[in-house]
Each structure stands twice: as C-alpha cells, then as structure tokens.
Amino acid sequence: MGRFEGKVAIVTGAGRGIGRAHSLLLASEGACVVVNDFGGGMAGEGNDATPAQQVVNEITTAGGTAVANFASVSNWAEAEAMIAQAVTTFGRLDILVNNAGILRDRMSFSMTEQEFDSVIDVHLKGHFAPSRFAAAYWREQFKATNAPVNAKIVNTASESGLYGNGGQANYAAAKAGIASMTIVMARELERLGVRVNAIAPVARTRLTEATPGAGEYMAKKDGLPDQFAPENVAAVMGWLASDLSAGVTGQVFKVMGGMVQLLKGWRPITQSSDEMEWSIDSIDSASATLFDGQPRGVPPFMPDIE
Ligand SMILES: NC(=O)c1ccc[n+]([C@@H]2O[C@H](COP(=O)([O-])OP(=O)(O)OC[C@H]3O[C@@H](n4cnc5c(N)ncnc54)[C@H](O)[C@@H]3O)[C@@H](O)[C@H]2O)c1
Secondary structure (H helix, E strand, C coil): CCCCCCCEEEECCCCCHHHHHHHHHHHHCCCEEEEECCCECCCCCECCCHHHHHHHHHHHHCCCEEEEECCCCCCHHHHHHHHHHHHHHHCCCCEEECCCCCCCCECCCCCCHHHHHHHHHHHHHHHHHHHHHHHHHHHHHHHHHCCCCCEEEEEECCHHHHHHCCCEHHHHHHHHHHHHHHHHHHHHHHHHCEEEEEEEEECCCHHHHCCCCHHHHHCCCCCCCCCCCHHHHHHHHHHHHCHHHCCCCCCEEEEECCEEEEECCCCCCCCCCCCCCCCHHHHHHHHHHHCCCCCCCCCCCCCCCC
C-alpha cells in the first residue's frame, strides 16, 4: 500500500521540473493524479499539450493512474473545471499542489507592464484560483458529512519573495503574496480539516539552468547524492501532503539541497511607544530606539540583467 492509496491529487505546472517530480511521487505512492500543465515556453509562448501528456504516460507506464489537464491556472473558469475534472474522473479531491510558475526577470526601471502582469497572473492568481474552487468543494463535503475532510494544499513560494531578489519585483511580489495567502487560507480552512502550507524550493530545472552560475552549482556530481534534483523537493511536498505532518498548517519551508528550513515572516523586531500623537520629530526621536543595533538599509542586489 502506498502512502496516498485512495487519494486524489492535482499538481499544477506538472509537465516539467518540480511539478513533474511531485506528480511522479504522488502517483508512485498510489494517488490518482491530475497532471496540469498548459505547456508554456520559457519566453511565454505556449500552449503545448506534450509536457502534461508525457508525465501522464510516465505514470501510467509505471502502473499508476493519471489524467492530463491543459488549463492555464490563472484562468478562473479553467481552474474551476480542473477541480471538477478531478472529482468527476476520480470521485474526490484530497491534495492540491500549486506549483505552476514562470519568470520574467527585469530590473524595476525597465520592466514592462506585460512582464509584471504575466508573473503576478500565473503565480498569485494561479495559486488562488485553483485553491478557491478546491476550498469550495471541500466546504461542500464538510457540510454534507459534518466531518473534517482531511485535505491538503501545498503552495510554492520562493526565497526571492521572502528576502527580495533584485531583478524580480514581479516574481518576489507574487511569491510574498503566496506566502501570506498560505497563512490566510490555513486560518480559514482549518475548521474544515484542510491544511495549507508552502515550500520555497531550490532545484535544478529549466528555470535555474537558465540562471548564470546556478546550473553548474546544482549539477549532479559524480558519486554524490543528487540533492538538487526536483525529486529532493518533492519529498517535502509529500510529507506536507501526507498525514505524517498532522497539525502543521500555515507554515513555509525552504528546501535547498540537503537543507530544509522552517521560515517565519514579518514580526516586530524593536518597538517604541508614546502616549502623545506622533509627529515627524517624535518619530525621528523614536527611530533611535527602533534602529538601535539594527541596520538602516538593505545590501544592494544588482543582478547582471537590464
Ligand atoms: N527551480 C527552482 O529552484 C525554484 C526556486 C524557487 C521557486 N521555484 C518555483 O517552483 C515552481 C516550479 O518551477 P520549476 O523550476 O519546476 O519550473 P519549470 O519551468 O521547469 O516548470 C514550471 C511549469 O509550469 C508550467 N506553467 C507555467 N505557466 C502555467 C500556467 N499558467 N498554467 C499551467 N501551467 C503553467 C510550465 O509549462 C512548466 O512546465 C514555480 O512556481 C517556481 O517559481 C522554483
């Protein structure tokens, strides 16, 4: 018996890279998988059914069960139809892994409207739209049975969104939004028995192979464990999607090579209080307390891009 026997999962952006590894792991552990990918090229051109279908073929050849879905995750109606496809094809939905993503890196002063909008669209709306319809489905199940549904959402953030990489104003804003959305939806869905967590992965895929220096750093080294393989990230998703992680919700984990970290976001570091209304001068005085021992700026990060 696999860990996910009898479970039904959707993985978005599953035709390549990390999403492919997520799908293969879930299927190898017995889940029926909806393999979503609209087959976008690196430069945004797309609609190629091949990647999703290839992963479905890999799963079925290995004896697993999967069906392809070619939706663009940020399309509201297509996201709703994707959730419905899982339920009509396999009878239920237990796990949603939001993973689909693109990069359109550019320095903020050169970024085009299209580059900004497309990245926000695919990541931020592309996480929310499937989650929204999955949550509505689970709420109906909860109301029908009056029992927790024991479902999981695993989102995909990025350390870029948490620490702020230069050249990625669009991507970092979307990924930070995903980290916050993870906390919001974890709070909202806890009562229904749905846990919501996020991973901030680092793995060898076409995204990182195109990044100067990263390809070589993450290359498989002879005789050593392949810790930058997408499968290494999938294991963390698999733990979060399983009952082994019971009680874990609203959390963000970074997984990079052989290291996994629990990350925590915004929190007060220093504080100054006053019984009077604030003025510019009193804030200026308070700033001495706020920045006592704290850096006043952030180190510059100027990637070698326009
Ligand atoms: N690889 C890394 O080191 C790394 C680091 C941080 C975050 N991530 C995140 O991990 C996720 C997977 O990235 P990857 O490295 O495997 O990239 P990848 O390019 O190999 O795979 C992403 C897949 O998403 C699909 N996709 C893109 N837009 C889509 C849409 N609108 N609808 C459906 N499918 C769509 C693409 O066709 C592609 O197959 C992304 O969210 C990415 O931002 C990756």
